[in-house]
Amino acid sequence: MTTLPDSRHFTLERLADGVWAAVHSVGGWAVGNAGIVDLGDVTLLFDTCLTDSAARALERAAVALTGRAPGLVALSHYHNDHVRGAEVFAAATVVASTVTRTLLRGPGHEELASDRSHGVAQLERARAFTRDADPHKRAFARYFVPYWEGLVASAPRASVRLPDVTFDGAVHFHGSRRSATLASYGAAHSGDDAVLVLEEDGVVFCGDLLFNACHPYLADGDPEGWLAALDRVANTGATRFVPGHGSVGTLDDVHALQAHIQGLMATAERFHRGGHELDDLAEPMPDDASADWAFTYPFYGANLRFLVGRMGGDRR
Numbered sequence: 001m002t003t004l005p006d007s008r009h010f011t012l013e014r015l016a017d018g019v020w021a022a023v024h025s026v027g028g029w030a031v032g033n034a035g036i037v038d039l040g041d042v043t044l045l046f047d048t049c050l051t052d053s054a055a056r057a058l059e060r061a062a063v064a065l066t067g068r069a070p071g072l073v074a075l076s077h078y079h080n081d082h083v084r085g086a087e088v089f090a091a092a093t094v095v096a097s098t099v100t101r102t103l104l105r106g107p108g109h110e111e112l113a114s115d116r117s118h119g120v121a122q123l124e125r126a127r128a129f130t131r132d133a134d135p136h137k138r139a140f141a142r143y144f145v146p147y148w149e150g151l152v153a154s155a156p157r158a159s160v161r162l163p164d165v166t167f168d169g170a171v172h173f174h175g176s177r178r179s180a181t182l183a184s185y186g187a188a189h190s191g192d193d194a195v196l197v198l199e200e201d202g203v204v205f206c207g208d209l210l211f212n213a214c215h216p217y218l219a220d221g222d223p224e225g226w227l228a229a230l231d232r233v234a235n236t237g238a239t240r241f242v243p244g245h246g247s248v249g250t251l252d253d254v255h256a257l258q259a260h261i262q263g264l265m266a267t268a269e270r271f272h273r274g275g276h277e278l279d280d281l282a283e284p285m286p287d288d289a290s291a292d293w294a295f296t297y298p299f300y301g302a303n304l305r306f307l308v309g310r311m312g313g314d315r316r
């Protein structure tokens, strides 16, 4: 068995002959998962991690595994932990949906400016939780201290690499070895989320449409759209699903996230009908299996506040 060229940022997992997932290592600066796909004549990357150093490690892994640097880079959505490393791939053709390119031009640049101006303060805030009495806040520090360390190191010199090619709906890549489809599933986790479907391999790279044993982040997207998108993910017929965060999952993990989002919506509805104010939700904690998931703090409470908040004034 050959040793895979892992780095401190991620662990590589072989999903098929010529298909690998780069799964983020806690403590590294990848933060978002990525994929390496050998199409035959060209190597395709799906997402590019949070920092240039993690993206360079991804490039080295692609060269070691496929014998060539990535020629195509497909982006799932505009969030920094999935796209920031794209600037490393100057010679590659970067592909994303039309909406994602628009979001990179606006909110993507705003996020970079915010990372630059608030990174040091956010890193100090995360470090303050390292010895907190609350285990959820210590877990927050374990994930978010490296996240902010990576941004403090990389954001000052980073730029937003805009896609060269955009598509609406889906774009198909055909190599001598396999085909792959990059499909936009619309507003879901963000303003637009695309997945990479490898039909013959039974693999879907889901981007942040799938968080596996991690709390999802709802507040930048459309929860109903997300549930519909997860139906589409489940209906691809695939058996392995690479999440944006967490380990490679199965169809059960897709359904578990759907059930969790539905549960959050029901809990928010109960709060709303009960006449509670948003302040009542200062820091709620789940009372089900998701209490053991990563990112319980701060995403569980943030998701409930978002869902209750958008119910607005129609309190019954």
Ligand SMILES: [Zn+2]
Residues within 6 Å of the ligand: 077, 079, 189, 190, 208
């Ligand atoms: Zn995201």
